[in-house]
Amino acid sequence: MNPEPFDQQPDEEQNLGKPAGHGGDKRVPESTDKEFFIRKTFETDPAKGYELLFRTYYIPLCSHAVRFVYNKEVAEDLVTEIFLNFWKKHLHLTVTSTFRAYLFTAVRNRCFTWLRWEFQKTRQEELAEHSGLDMLSPQQIMETDELYMHIERVINGLPPQCQKAFVLSRFEGKSYQEIAARLDVSVKAVEGHISRALNVLRRSLKRN
Template sequence: MNTHNDNDLLTRLKQSDEEAFETIFNTYYASLCLFGSQFLGDDAKAEEITQDLFVNLWSKRDSLHIDRSLRSYLFHAVKNQCLNWIQHTKVREKHAENVKERFNREWNESDYFLEVGLSEKIAASIESLPEKRREIFKLSREQGLKYQEIADQLGLSVKTVETHMGLALKQLREQLRDYKDYFIGLVIFRNI
């Protein structure tokens, strides 16, 4: 296609002429896919990049500024997108390699199975609290009620609720002291 026709097609494209867009697409699509495939060695990805280019060409037609031939612009755009994709793939592969290496180096199955035993131990420790203390603890930690709300609900003073919570936390702290390193960030041990 000659430059004169390209300029005419670009002018018409900017005016939302669908026929001009279709002509550009039919003229360059196959060549751009082949060009991208030579960069990537992946026909499907090259086609995806070319399709994205045409979608952007249409959606940004109003603000399109091309200071070279349309042909040159399209081939440069595909080349740049292919290079970006290659770079992104390298970064992603490097990250996956780093994660795999760290996992292989640091992985210890007991770290993952401890959680099951620990949650059972926490549940058993909570159940071992005296009835009223257990009820107050659960209202606070499981339902998120404030001390005043618990006091109102149970007909107790706020001071009594505070005392029961303090004693519950102390008892849990003692029963679970062997696991304290694993409680960082856990809600039930905010105040331990």
């Protein structure tokens, strides 16, 4: 299972609830076809079903996660943990919603827990516990959405060069050398921009 880099892929969560096609086109959404095929594969061969699930949703889930944790590597790790948990607990047998809805919700919950742990608002052990759809309360869902919007506002409020450096580093996985070349500044300046952005985020989230 070797998916392509996710930063060039669209965020599937943004397409939730959108119609398939244009105008009066009432075709069955492609995601519904995917879900049906994945479930049928799980019925005949759980290992192949799991691999198909991973290939279908890993990239969009990473794209979604990185919007919360502002770090490509962390996003990949959290999404991978979600899939491992799904496999170890045989969740294909118990998930009553669509796999897509379950996975996106589980990832949002895990990102929320990671952020709270990162800024010392919860114990580290909670990171391993809060991984499933059943752990989400309506209050947590609301808090997750509010946290996402808060992070977006903080990032958008950074000085232009600082914001560009931060986004290129954390969202696109660019090296400091690549960012320096893109922005026509020194590597030292890039380090300063990233450090400043992280400090602003940490202070803001600790107050939030």
